[in-house]
Amino acid sequence: MIRAENICKRFRLYRKPSDRLKEILLRRSYHTLYQALEEVSFQVADGQTFGIIGQNGAGKSTLLKILTGVLLPDSGQIQMSGRVTGLLELGTGFNMEMSGLDNIRANAMLLGMSASQIAARRDLIVDFAELGEFIHEPLKTYSSGMVMRLAFSIAIHADPSCFVVDEALSVGDAYFQQKCMRAIQDFRARGGSILFVSHDMSAIKTLCDQAMLLEDGRIVDIGSPKDVVDHYHAMLLHRSHQGDVPVTINRPVTPSEPEPQASERPASPLAGTGEVELVDLRLADAQGRRIEQITSEAPLTIVAELRARRDLEQPHYGIGIRNRFGHSVFETNTYCMGETPPSVAAGERIRVEWRLAANLIKGDYSISVGVGNRPYGTGSFDEILFFSHDLAMLTVEMDPDAIRYDGYFNMHPKVSVIHEEAMA
Known part of the structure; x- marks a missing residue:
């Protein structure tokens, strides 16, 4: 269990190193104060995974360093039960001149492991x-991904009661990241607590039981991962358009025509410049009938009718599908699909249709829609004109003739079984 109460941390910032000496000798202030954390309070229960999100400079890494003992808070209290280990900045606690094996011994001792514990777990760590063979080489010969492998392996085998994971995990290759995720999930299943800091919002929603949003060292929101992540996305969209058209968040769809069936729901998180209006969103089957339920594998059409409130030079249209846990199972947009939709004049009405197969596992799914203008070339956009989560819900029932499977969707596998005699 971790309980943090009113944690504050300030740093002195100097323009140049000599200002530190001048401040001591002349007894004058040559620094400015930077408030990294201010009155931060939260609690992580045993067995809980707690996510921390926010932009760079929000105070996430500073908070984790305080929790792991790397830094001391200026004020506030922290109560912990058991050992806290983690994966923070790569190289923390390592000697780059020593071999991997020697660093296992030294780093594990810093984490509080005894000599007998280190000896018993050394082979597991390796x-x-x-x-x-690189385990016998100095760390200065390692790549950043190799350092991450060693750091994670030591930390997860140090018998912690709470494991702290920062963005350092993203340095590893995809295979080892998956291995780390499985180890984290196993640790969680054994009742361990996890503090998880990431810019990967899908990972936050997948791994965490609760999440906290930090901004300028203060808590902006704390609650369910889905709600906090939606708040974070809305905040980013709002900031990207400050000074332009005012952004409305958590605003219901207000078409000029009578509201369609899909909009007869509680208002969903809505963000953007407001320069594109959603008139209608409907889900349709192969016959074009409006639906809220479909059989897995059946053709599905998502139809969004929009109205532009100003001229759009390079508009693009996106959709997202999320499961009941808020995990994204599919997202794309016309730019990523290689499409080039025509420009739009102010007042013009546009109908966008996405046709796809609903090869999803049985469950409830929500539909999100977005409109961007002027792509950067990376899939992101100069302007987000409209964006909203959970505009429509779709219930998928299993196709009785389909194979049985688990996961998110049917990948339509083909299998061949060949006896050795036939191969001779």
Whole structure:
């Protein structure tokens, strides 16, 4: 269990190193104060995974360093039960001149492990890291991904009651990241607590039981991961358009025509410049009938009718599908699909149709829609004109003739079984 109460941390910032000496000798202030954390309070229960999100400079890494003992708070109290280990900045606690094996011993001792514990778990740490012969080489010969492998392996085998994960995990290759995620999930299943800091919002929603949003060292929101992530997205969209058209958040769809069936729901989180209006959103089957339920594998059409409130030079249209946990199962937009929709004049009405197969596992799904203008070339946009989560819900029932499977969707596998005699 971790309980943090009113944690504050300030740093002195100097324009140049000599200002520190001048301040001591002349007894004058040559620094400015930076408030990294201010009155931060939260609690992480045993067995809970707690996510921390926010932009760079929000105070996330400072908070984790305080929780792991790397930094001391200026004020506030922290109560912990058990050992806290984690994966923070790569290289923390390592000696780059020493071999991987020697660093296992030294780093594990810093984490509070005894000599007997280190000896008993050394082989497990080495096997998990999968560094091969490099385990005998100095760390200065390692890539950043190899350092991450060693750091994670030591930390997860240090018998912690709480494990702290920062963005350092993203340095590893995709295979090892998946291995780390499985280890984290196993640790969680055994009742361990996790503090998880990431810019990967899908990971936050997948792994966490609760999340906290930090901004300028203060808590902006704390609650369910889905709600906090939606708040974060809305905040980013709002900031990107400050000084332009005012942004309305948590505003219901207000078409000029009578509201369609899909909009007869509680207002969904809505953000953007407001320069594109959603008139209608409907889900249709192969016959074009409006639906809220479909059989897995059946053709599905998502139809969004929009109205532009100003001229759009390079508009693009996107959709997202999320499951009941808020996890994204599919997202794309016309730019990523290689499409080039025509420009739009102010007042013009546009109908966008996405046709796809609903090869999803049985469950409830929500539909999100967005409109962007002028793509950067990376899938992001100069302007977000309209964006809203959970505009419509779709219930998927299993196709009785389909194979049985688990996961998110049917990948339509083909299998061949060949006896060795036939191969001879």
